[in-house]
Amino acid sequence: MSTATEIIEHPILFKGEMVRAILADQKTQTRRVMKDPSVLFDHVKLKEGRTWEVGYIGYCPASRDSRWVPSHTIKCPYKLGDHLWVRETWKPTGMFAGYRPRDTRACARFAYAADSSQLDRDKLIRWRPSIHMPRWASRITLEITEIRAQRVQDITEEDAKAEGVTPELIEQLLEPLARRADVRPYHWVQGGNEAIGYCDKCIDKAVRATRKRYPKDNDIDIGGGYSTQDEEGMACCASCAKLLDYTLTEWGVKEELGHFESVPLGKIGPCQAYQLCRIFEEVSKDPETLARIRRLGMRILWDSINARPKAVKKNPAGEKEECFVSYPWENINETREHRGKKWYVIGNPWVWAYTFKRIEGEK
Numbered sequence: 537m538s539t540a541t542e543i544i545e546h547p548i549l550f551k552g553e554m555v556r557a558i559l560a561d562q563k564t565q566t567r568r569v570m571k572d573p574s575v576l577f578d579h580v581k582l583k584e585g586r587t588w589e590v591g592y593i594g595y596c597p598a599s600r601d602s603r604w605v606p607s608h609t610i611k612c613p614y615k616l617g618d619h620l621w622v623r624e625t626w627k628p629t630g631m632f633a634g635y636r637p638r639d640t641r642a643c644a645r646f647a648y649a650a651d652s653s654q655l656d657r658d659k660l661i662r663w664r665p666s667i668h669m670p671r672w673a674s675r676i677t678l679e680i681t682e683i684r685a686q687r688v689q690d691i692t693e694e695d696a697k698a699e700g701v702t703p704e705l706i707e708q709l710l711e712p713l714a715r716r717a718d719v720r721p722y723h724w725v726q727g728g729n730e731a732i733g734y735c736d737k738c739i740d741k742a743v744r745a746t747r748k749r750y751p752k753d754n755d756i757d758i759g760g761g762y763s764t765q766d767e768e769g770m771a772c773c774a775s776c777a778k779l780l781d782y783t784l785t786e787w788g789v790k791e792e793l794g795h796f797e798s799v800p801l802g803k804i805g806p807c808q809a810y811q812l813c814r815i816f817e818e819v820s821k822d823p824e825t826l827a828r829i830r831r832l833g834m835r836i837l838w839d840s841i842n843a844r845p846k847a848v849k850k851n852p853a854g855e856k857e858e859c860f861v862s863y864p865w866e867n868i869n870e871t872r873e874h875r876g877k878k879w880y881v882i883g884n885p886w887v888w889a890y891t892f893k894r895i896e897g898e899k
């Protein structure tokens with residue numbers, strides 16, 4: 537039996553940007569998929585320690601009341617008060633740096649890839665993956681102060697903030713993909729009372745057509761090609777539909793948010809990444825808009841980690857099977873195929889939502 541004073545430690549993996557958010561005290565929550573196949577019910581509540589009860593609220597005819605009907609129990613990997621020591625990408629530095637990993641303990645000098653200032657240190661020594669980080673090389677320890685069982689979409693804006701989601705973070709995440717989008721310089725032509733945007737390749741033809749359409753109009757106005765245009769939504773060439781270089785107005789951010797909130801994101805391509813970056817670069821002062829941006833950001837961040845098929849040896853029902861599984865944000869449940877094997881997609885999964893406080897780790 538464990539006593540109340542016994543502290544149990546577990547390793548936990550975080551990516552570089554999340555490590556930075558923890559060190560900046562901007563991240564105090566993390567969500568991890570609940571892999572128990574038996575959790576199909578509407579409610580999961582803490583019984584004691586690591587044991588949680590799964591069940592539902594049922595109507596009891598005798599008492600004419602609704603009551604808690606437990607079905608079975610499941611185990612959470614952690615319990616309140618447990619410590620989590622953070623595994624991140626690291627390497628030893630200094631004298632012993634060339635030694636085998638386990639022999640570098642003595643030097644006790646390490647660099648962490650999350651600290652961009654350390655990226656250039658000891659360039660000849662390669663970075664070691666976070667998964668192999670030993671306890672003694674870890675610099676951050678967290679104490680679990682709250683555990684909730686919920687679906688990933690139950691996250692509130694407050695939670696998304698505590699997860700460390702900021703517009704800048706999501707923009708950084710999407711930027712490399714967005715840079716691959718075929719974005720053309722914005723040109724426009726105005727005739728009569730319409731102004732239409734075209735790309736650099738289509739503008740000349742559009743100008744000729746406009747002149748033809750308004751032969752008596754001497755006020756045909758042509759512009760653009762020199763700066764980014766402010767738009768109230770995605771801007772595409774009216775002729776070839778290629779993306780045009782634009783930024784969103786405050787109103788435009790709301791319009792585009794409404795669009796992305798109502799469609800499944802799926803696999804984000806370069807054009808979509810470009811559109812999403814335009815939302816995240818516009819730092820809104822309106823708290824309601826900012827909250828919506830955070831929630832969309834959480835969705836993107838979640839999918840960047842959990843929506844890709846991962847090879848596993850057990851299927852979601854707990855049976856032995858070489859297959860793939862993914863846990864995307866979207867509320868979908870289906871079986872697809874990936875590399876000749878079954879791919880189970882479990883959308884809007886149950887998660888353990890951990891709140892923690894940092895008890896070790898440089899300020």
Ligand SMILES: [Zn+2]
Binds near residue numbers: 773778
């Ligand atoms: Zn065009």
